[in-house]
Amino acid sequence: MSAESKNECASIATLMRTGPCSSLQDATQAHTADILGMECPALLAFQATMPLASEACCPQMRQFVTMGCACDEDVSELVQLGGGTTANLAAALKMAQAGNCADAAHGGPIMDPCTNDIGCRAL
Numbered sequence: 001m002s003a004e005s006k007n008e009c010a011s012i013a014t015l016m017r018t019g020p021c022s023s024l025q026d027a028t029q030a031h032t033a034d035i036l037g038m039e040c041p042a043l044l045a046f047q048a049t050m051p052l053a054s055e056a057c058c059p060q061m062r063q064f065v066t067m068g069c070a071c072d073e074d075v076s077e078l079v080q081l082g083g084g085t086t087a088n089l090a091a092a093l094k095m096a097q098a099g100n101c102a103d104a105a106h107g108g109p110i111m112d113p114c115t116n117d118i119g120c121r122a123l
Helices: 003-018 022-029 032-036 040-047 057-066 073-081 086-098
Strands: none
Touching: 003 022, 003 057, 003 073, 022 032, 022 086, 032 040, 032 086, 040 086, 057 086, 073 086
């Protein structure tokens, strides 16, 4: 990942935590352990009980995932400095791939280049 991409990932991560995705991130963080233990059918059912990502959040969320920001060390450090954990980051990524930002209206399933995983929405 280039230095420019790393800086962009850190900027997107900060914006997601403080901008239009913040309430969704807070809701996800409260259920991290549950989310990480769920297989796709249970995760999609759980996702249906969560708030939808806003139209302003989806482009940021999709960019964060597709750029591989979840495996960026600077992002991991930012998460931890903000009181989060790498587990919180993994849960947020899993929910992003299962949520409404991964539906057809927002561009379809979101490929995570860190894991080469397309998430539950694609199943």
